[in-house]
Amino acid sequence: MTRDEQIAALTAEPSPAPSGARCCRCRQWTYAPVPVRYIERQSGPGFTLYACPNHAVALGAGPTPEDVVRNP
Structure with a gap:
């Protein structure tokens, strides 16, 4: 890498x-x-x-009954 390429790499966004x-x-x-x-x-x-695309299908859409907090 030349000096000019190094400077360009350092000053690039x-x-x-x-x-x-x-x-x-x-x-x-x-x-x-x-x-x-x-x-x-x-x-x-x-x-x-969030879930990765592989696990999103298995988890399905929420909320589910186990997501609901119930008072005793």
Whole structure:
């Protein structure tokens, strides 16, 4: 790599940060996350659980009965 190429590489705009999410089933990082659950919280905003495309089909659409919090 020549000196001019090195300078050009250092002054070039940085590439955007990769986006994605961790799969809630296999815990692997995926660049094609599929939202499968939205978990409500009593205080503060809720959060979304994501799955990789392979596990999104198995998890299906939510919420499911086990996602519901019941008072005793």
